Amino acid sequence: MLKNLVIVESPAKAKTIEGFLGKDFVVKSSYGHVRDLNKNQLSVDIENGFVPQYEVSPDKKKLITELKKLAKEAEIVWLASDEDREGEAISWHLYEALGLTDAKTRRIVFHEITKTAIQKAIENPRQIDHNLVSAQQARRVLDRLVGYELSPLLWKKVKPSLSAGRVQSVAVRLIVEREEEIKQFNSTSAFRVTAVFNFEQDGQNYQLQAELPERFEKESAAHDFLEQCVEAAYTISNIEKKPARKSPAPPFTTSTLQQEASRKLGFSVANTMRVAQQLYESGKITYMRTDSVNLSDTAINMAKDAITETYGAKYLKTRKYSTKTKGAQEAHEAIRPTYLNQSEVKGSSDEKRLYELIWKRTIASQMADAQLEKTLVTIDISTNKKHFSAKGEVVLFDGFLKVYMEGTDDENGEESNNLLPPIKTGQQLDLKEMTAQERFTRHPARYSEAALVKKMEELGIGRPSTYAPTISTVQKRGYVVKEDRDGFVRKYKVISLKKDKISEKTASENTGYEKSKLFPTDIGILVNKFLCQYFDGIIDYNFTANVEKEFDEIAEGQKKWNQMISEFYGPFHRKIDDTTENAGKFSGEKLLGQDPESGKNIFVKVGRYGPMVQLGDTESEEKPKFAGLRKDQSMESITLEQALDLFSFPRMLGTYEDKEMTVAIGRFGPYVKHDSKFYSLQKTDDPADIEAERAIELIEAKREKDQKSIIKEFDKAPDLKVLDGRYGPYIVYKKKNYKIPKGTDPESLDLDACLKIVENPDNAPKKRFARKKSAK
């Protein structure tokens, strides 16, 4: 007989807790939400108070059957999902789906996974908070209405299969607007003057680096200044020392972990989460999807012991951090090692590195401030009223810096705080060299994945569990691409003063190189424009913040959830109807010019399959010609000449083995077609000037490669082959692919065995695989 059934959200958590609770308790996991709206329809009854129609999620059917059985046997069912809006809703959905009663149900919550915290929770049960559940329901219904009414409008007006939503559309907007800012940005330059001095003290030679605090906008002004410095004398006129201190950063949340792993380890957001999940599942760290910077008392005590033992008591300073993040719900602890006395773990190299980062950050957060001394040195110039200054920084006590220093996204790392040589006021200096170098202002930085997460968190948009999936969604929809882009060479002027002589030269630097940054695509820009034009309220940066206030009122019991939804939906839906009716196709059409041969207009626009060029007017009697843009082209930058090139495909290359070869550009890039087979061009091949010889090379290379992947083929059945593909061996039959059952050696298959496999419906190709997982 089962006494107690406890249900938590995560299986790893279930395992840990079961150990704390003893034999009278069985602990199971719900694996997150168990019921949701059906994804193939709106599932909200708009006419009747917006009542949502929930169903057990398809992948949870088995689980619910199992939990139902256990719940029936149990005396008491403890619903122990997280203490936040979603967690409360999960408990309620479990209550409904399992057919529980108030009498045998207890709702409990805990923020840390310790024996005392859980025992305390068991001693303080409560009932489900239906106001909080209503707030979640409002959130769920609002997101569904916005997403499922806006997306179909995009299919009609822009392009099929697109999507829009409260979170993803703002993410895209951030990236599009940043790109616009960058385009608008005018880089200006100014001359920065630096100097290196020599001096002697107690028979030793030293060097001192200094900088002129002001900059010269004009080259002539910089030149004049250096001119005045010819034969000048330099004296240290003042030394000012100031104490300073630095404090450690708070422990990791999901967002700050993603940022630091990106800066320090070069991890993508998705990789950080995958590795963190592995560490969590093997019990090495606490939960990785959290917005809290809080550490449990147990954790702080462990940190105390570890710091005292390794670094000594004077390095210890325990702290409680509080969250400043908008909309934080703090259902979990901060991300920290489970055992703080373990500074390293076993595992893959990624796991080791991420763990080390988490360990250092957590330990440092409980360590003493660093004590610094900052020095500002002023240097007089005998021939000029301006002064040079030199800055220095000395660490008097390293404190937490012994372990960890937070990274920055700031790319302007020019000013370094050096260690200064021994100096005193009145010291005479000899100029070794003075240079005035032209420096350029930088445009705002493009977003990296992690920087975008940081911005979204600041705006209160999205949750720890959705940051990584959102980034993958906007890329999957083709709104955004993550890319490296080449920089360009820029010339700059340098004027030097050395040995009382002035010289000038022009040097060059590589600038503007971008690594793994997010760029908007033509589609992203167009969809953003559409949404800004017709639905500015939804993609307003404050939209989420505003509705969150109302969700809070619902949670407090001050507002009815469907009242709130109704107030939103009325105007929103009218706008949808109005736009459906009155807005035309939103294709971003732009006239590029005329075809010199026919005189017809050439346009660039977004078509059903993406950006394309069009030869001839849409309304003209003769059907216009279309050609898709190449991957490296954009609607904004394409020229008439490039457009004309696109219409030159398919182009005849000649014949090979008595069959024609043509080159064309398809969905997946340029290809050669020969004997109704396709051969992709390499990146280095230019489709505009590829010739027959090279095409034959490509054909031969592909044939050889295909040959290698053949495991078996049969003379009697030319349309059946056993091939070795990306997921291992498979059978191709009449152009369709079939999987080979587990435990079957592909080498051993004969024709009959193959046909048997092909005829078995279990091995038939799936309709379409809905890929949920992120693109890397």
Added chain:
DNA sequence: CAGTGAGCGAGCTTCCGCTTGACTT
């Protein structure tokens, strides 16, 4: 790192937030 290669006829696409596996063609 296998294969994909349209353009008007048919049916489908889509949201956000919780959570892990199973393992595609």
